[in-house]
Amino acid sequence: MSKEQITSYPKEKINILFLENISDKAVQYFKKNGYTNVTKLSGALSEEELIQAVKDVHLLGIRSKTTITKKVLESAKKLQAIGCFCIGTNQVDLKEATKVGISVFNAPYSNTRSVAELVIGLAIMLMRRIPDKNKSAHEGIWNKVATGSYEMRGKTIGLVGYGNIGSQVSIIAESLGLKVLFYDIVKKLPLGNAVAANSLEELIKESDIVSLHVPETEQTKNLINESNLPFFKKGSILINHARGEVVDLNALAEHLKSGHIGGAAIDVFPWEPEKNGDKFSSPLQGLSNVILTPHIGGSTEEAQENIGEDVSEKLYEFLEKGITHGSQTVPALGLPAVDGAHRILHIHNNVPGVLSAINTELAINHINILGQYLKTNDEIGYVVLDVDKELSAQAVELLRNVKETIKVRMLY
Numbered sequence: 001m002s003k004e005q006i007t008s009y010p011k012e013k014i015n016i017l018f019l020e021n022i023s024d025k026a027v028q029y030f031k032k033n034g035y036t037n038v039t040k041l042s043g044a045l046s047e048e049e050l051i052q053a054v055k056d057v058h059l060l061g062i063r064s065k066t067t068i069t070k071k072v073l074e075s076a077k078k079l080q081a082i083g084c085f086c087i088g089t090n091q092v093d094l095k096e097a098t099k100v101g102i103s104v105f106n107a108p109y110s111n112t113r114s115v116a117e118l119v120i121g122l123a124i125m126l127m128r129r130i131p132d133k134n135k136s137a138h139e140g141i142w143n144k145v146a147t148g149s150y151e152m153r154g155k156t157i158g159l160v161g162y163g164n165i166g167s168q169v170s171i172i173a174e175s176l177g178l179k180v181l182f183y184d185i186v187k188k189l190p191l192g193n194a195v196a197a198n199s200l201e202e203l204i205k206e207s208d209i210v211s212l213h214v215p216e217t218e219q220t221k222n223l224i225n226e227s228n229l230p231f232f233k234k235g236s237i238l239i240n241h242a243r244g245e246v247v248d249l250n251a252l253a254e255h256l257k258s259g260h261i262g263g264a265a266i267d268v269f270p271w272e273p274e275k276n277g278d279k280f281s282s283p284l285q286g287l288s289n290v291i292l293t294p295h296i297g298g299s300t301e302e303a304q305e306n307i308g309e310d311v312s313e314k315l316y317e318f319l320e321k322g323i324t325h326g327s328q329t330v331p332a333l334g335l336p337a338v339d340g341a342h343r344i345l346h347i348h349n350n351v352p353g354v355l356s357a358i359n360t361e362l363a364i365n366h367i368n369i370l371g372q373y374l375k376t377n378d379e380i381g382y383v384v385l386d387v388d389k390e391l392s393a394q395a396v397e398l399l400r401n402v403k404e405t406i407k408v409r410m411l412y
Contacts, residue, residue: 009410012036014319015056015078020044020063022085023308033316043275051075059315061085064295065274068092073100080409081318083311087111087298088243089328090216098329098379101347101407105314105326109164110306111298115241116168118297119265120176123209124152126237126263131289148235148262150208153177158207160200160223161242162188166213170194181206185219201231209237216243226251235262241297244268253283256290263289267297322384322411331375331382341370342392343411346383349404350376358383361398367391380406 011034018026018040030038044065045053054060054076061083062068068082073096082092084106097104125131128149136143157173159166159182170180170191180194183203190196197203200223204210210232214220224238225248232238238261240247247266255261266284272295273280284290298307317323321337322345324330330347337343348354355374362369362385371386387395392410399408 014058015039016059016061017041017053017057018061018085019066020085022061022063023304025305025308026061026083026085026312029309029312029316033320047072054079059083059319061311061315062091064088064091065272066091068097070096073097073102076102081105081315083315085304085307085311088215092328094328095379098377099406101330101380103318103324103327103330105311105318106328107307107310110310111300111303112164112168114300114303115165115297116172118267119165119169119211119239119241120172122239122265122291123157123211123237125291126239126265126289127152127155127209129263129289131263131291155179155208156181156206157209157211158182158197158203159194159211159213160184160203161213161215162194162196163213165241166211167191169211169213178209201228204228204231205233207236208233209239211239212242212246214242214246216245221245222248224248224252229255229261232261234260237261237263237265239265241265241267244270244272249283253287256284256287263291265291265293267293268295320411324382330380331377333373333375333382333384335373335384338371338386340389341386342389342395344385344387344392344396344399345407345409345411346385346399346402346405347407348381348383348402349406350379350381351404354381354402354404355383357402358385358399361402362387362395365391365394365398367395367398 014035014037016030016035016038021042027038027040047069050072054072056078057076058078058080060079064086068091070093079102081103084092086106087108089104089106092104094104133143154177156179159169162182162184166182173180174192181197181203182194183197183200223246229251252264256264269282282292284292314326321335322343323334325332325334368388369385373384375382396408396410
């Protein structure tokens with residue numbers, strides 16, 4: 001099927017809403033492909049504002065400050081997919097999105113390099129005690145001393161989490177002459193000369209710099225806390241550009257004040273303001289050799305452009321072709337086109353007998369299936385059917401009435 005395939009719906013009637021100043025690359029992507037109703041807003045919306053805004057929206061794009069709740073999803077009767085233009089999807093009620101058959105996409109790899117580079121840069125700054133010297137210089141005090149300043153070469157960096165970002169940090173760190181130690185609950189193949197630690201405690205005790213690269217889960221909440229902070233080497237550095245709940249900041253503040261921890265760089269916090277200019281507070285404010293940044297680890301022009309293109313392509317492929325690779329809610333399917341057919345997407349509760357019911361209904365009504373694909377997860381099943389053009393409208397109506405159906409859409 002050609003790229004110019006005309007879909008079964010007028011593109012000018014598809015409403016796309018992008019929030020939180022998503023990259024213009026996303027807007028350009030859809031307009032280039034014939035979608036004219038694209039709205040871009042600079043900020044996030046509250047739950048009540050979202051409930052009103054999404055009523056007629058087919059595709060929604062958000063970043064990390066917009067929370068998609070069950071109430072929002074219940075009001076979004078036309079919504080087909082949500083694009084999270086960031087790494088995570090924890091701002092979306094994924095369970096409810098799965099239940100109502102809305103596909104949720106994100107960009108888990110697009111800002112990996114941006115975060116990794118900043119982590120290394122911060123480590124160098126903290127090892128050289130640049131924050132203190134910068135403060136003194138701004139205050140008119142000349143403080144040219146080497147005390148407490150160290151090279152990176154020969155030191156050990158401990159990476160807690162060895163996924164996309166952790167492994168990228170590992171590569172850059174080793175090129176600077178650092179020894180790399182990592183700990184992950186999942187067995188990972190070391191890159192270069194990196195070595196896996198047997199436990200988090202072992203990693204902490206052996207590292208001059210500890211950098212966190214883990215998701216936010218019940219297991220990682222307050223992963224760094226009063227019980228293991230004493231295991232850190234005296235004068236060592238802690239960097240958290242992962243998730244805000246991973247470090248007990250009050251406990252960290254006490255260990256920074258005592259001098260046991262030599263410095264810290266924190267980019268994520270348990271509570272973060274909703275928009276630029278809002279008041280922000282942290283127990284780490286005003287402490288020596290501490291760098292605080294407003295959740296900008298992946299905020300580079302390159303990363304935002306990459307994210308804009310990555311998520312836009314996933315949304316477009318789902319909207320136009322039914323492809324769900326990268327979806328966090330709908331089972332992943334990649335589908336070759338079938339010439340001379342109309343394609344129907346069917347999302348249903350994952351219970352026994354649905355596929356049989358679909359095939360029975362179509363067979364009774366003499367509707368020939370030219371191609372069929374099924375994939376399931378724990379909650380839902382996703383069926384893609386290619387049927388005879390002449391009978392596709394009838395097939396859609398039949399499929400709407402199949403028991404356990406959540407959503408049916410004629411793709412083309």
